[in-house]
Amino acid sequence: MIDLTLQQASASVVPEESALRVWAEAALEKQHAEVVLRIVDADESAALNAAYRGKTGPTNVLSFPFVVPDGVPNDLLGDLVICAPVVEREAADQGKPVSAHWAHMVVHGMLHLQGYDHIEDADAEIMENREIEILRGLGIENPYLEIQPE
Template sequence: MIDLTLQQASSSEVPDASAFRVWAEAALEKPHAEVVLRIVDAEESAALNSAYRGKTGPTNVLSFPFVVPAGIPNDLLGDLVICAAVVEREAAEQGKPVEAHWAHMVVHGMLHLQGYDHIEEADAQVMENREIAILQSLGIENPYLEIQPE
């Protein structure tokens, strides 16, 4: 079970909170957690991407895991920040349903909050395989398949 707080600072059309909850719970590997999910515009995403990753421009999803001090019981996994404009643009560029891409970004971010990463090739493969399995359990195709030109 997940306690999901959805904050939307974007005027873009985004899925409803119940969809985000289903996607986040599908990726949750512990019995209970709390996550804050913030939907932002490109300007806020770019500012956060610059401040926390040293990268220019907006990005699709940023994950901010909460580090619990030793001996303190806490269910807070952390915060996810997803840029609506980037998700919509990427879905169009990749020829994917926008809702499927939203789901992928939530699953991807949730895995980051739980310690997965894709810096090293072997870790990337583990993370991608986990994403594919979770998304397939939700009826969503492998997001890493190459789009075949028509």
């Protein structure tokens, strides 16, 4: 079970909280966890991306895992920050339903909070395969398939 705290800091239309919760819970690999999901516009995403990753411009999802001190019981996984305008643009550019791309970004971020990464090729393959499996369970196509032009 997931305790999801939603912070809507974007003027964009976003999926219902119930959908966000289903997607986050599908990627949860433990019994219980707390996650803060903040939905932002491009300016906030760009500022966070610069401050924490040293990169210019907004990005689709940022994850901030909570590091629990030894011996302290805590279910907080961390915070996810998703940039609504970037998700919308990427979905359009990739020819995907926007809800499917939202689901992918939530699942992707949740996996990051649980220690998955994609810096090294071997780790990327593990993470991508896990994403594909979770999304398939939600009835969503493989997000890494190339879109064929019509």
